[in-house]
Amino acid sequence: EHFDLIINGTTTSLHHEAPAIDPDTFNDCALAYDLAYAAEPTPFMQLATAGGAKMVVDGLGMLIEQAAESFLLWRGVRPDTSAVYRELRDLLKLQSSEHAAVR
Known part of the structure; x- marks a missing residue:
């Protein structure tokens, strides 16, 4: 199939x-x-x-885009999500490397 x-x-x-x-x-x-x-x-x-x-x-992109759509509903403005995506992806990598260093 x-x-x-x-x-x-x-x-x-x-x-x-x-x-x-x-x-x-x-x-x-x-x-x-x-x-x-x-x-x-x-x-x-x-x-x-x-x-x-x-x-x-x-699913990171879906999380960010759902938040942007909610912001649009609440505030009437849809934020640009590209910078948010890059920042969250970088934070995930940083968090992962810090967690690995603690082990």
Whole structure:
């Protein structure tokens, strides 16, 4: 069976685990999307990449864009999200490296 889009909406990535999906499921998948986000690719993203997904994305962009849409509803102005995305991605990487240094 072929899938164009596979979305991970489970909590497995939050527990540093991948869902029980055969990697071949991702073969020729156009997009594998994990609603979770982290500094490094999540286990779901790693599984999707290994299985052959053409594009793999985490949920940070969705978080930011949902916040921007909410801001638009509340304030009537939609903020530019590109700088926010870069800043949050950098903060995730910094947090991850600091956490690794403590171990």
